[in-house]
Amino acid sequence: MIPLGHYLVVSAIMFATGTAGVFLRRNLITILLSIEIMLNAVNLSFVAFGRSQGTVDGQIITFFVMTVAAAEAAVGLAIVIALFRHRESLNPDAFTSLKW
């Protein structure tokens, strides 16, 4: 059997990847995709912890995370469409009119 730590390490690497993506990428859609990677990494540790405790609670929290991810994707993409309509760009540095 695979130890719990291995799942957690996979989850940590994916979470770090998502964080790096949010900071490094210059495209609003790729940034949203990186957030999805982070959410999925957390899901993996929830399910692994739930399995190691022998309860289904980890799986249920995963469902809630999926619902929140769906809501976040819908609203985030709507914002991206609205922004693109204003500036014809997906680069976050094109939207600096609120910057001091």
Add this chain to the structure above:
Amino acid sequence: MPETVLFYVFSAVAVGASLLVIGQRNPMYSIMLLITAFGALSALYIQLDAPFVAMAQIIVYAGAIMVLFLFVVMLLNAPQEDAAQWDRTHPLRRPGVSRFGAMLAVLLTVQLVWALLRVTDAGAAVGGRGNAAELTSVRSVGRVLFTDYMFAFEATSVLILVAMVGAVLLAAREEKR
């Protein structure tokens, strides 16, 4: 042991695909690679005795959320990242600053791995506790979801409604008055 081999194969696919997601300039490729990563993750969920989560992962994530992303990418028709001007002039690209950032990123990764390896019974096999047949069944998941987590479940439905209204409102074309 085939189980261990499968675990390493699917973990490698998940990690590699997510690394490639943030390495792509074309968001279309990023989305396809992310779907690959989600498929590998759902295989890991099956190994963790959570087949219902695995199916939800495929249907909801790969099937619905990623298709939504695909629609938006095709709708906006702006595949390439326009980085030319920004890359050279942005203050974050100065060598000292970016080296400091890279150092912080390495620190975060090391910290995460170190902290997670110190988790109690991290070395114990995952499937040690609990009854696998009980955890696998949708019946037991549903029973806990609709009793212990009833309030959270109902609150989630309100969240979905609000998100739907918000998405329609935000994406709607502004009309001239």
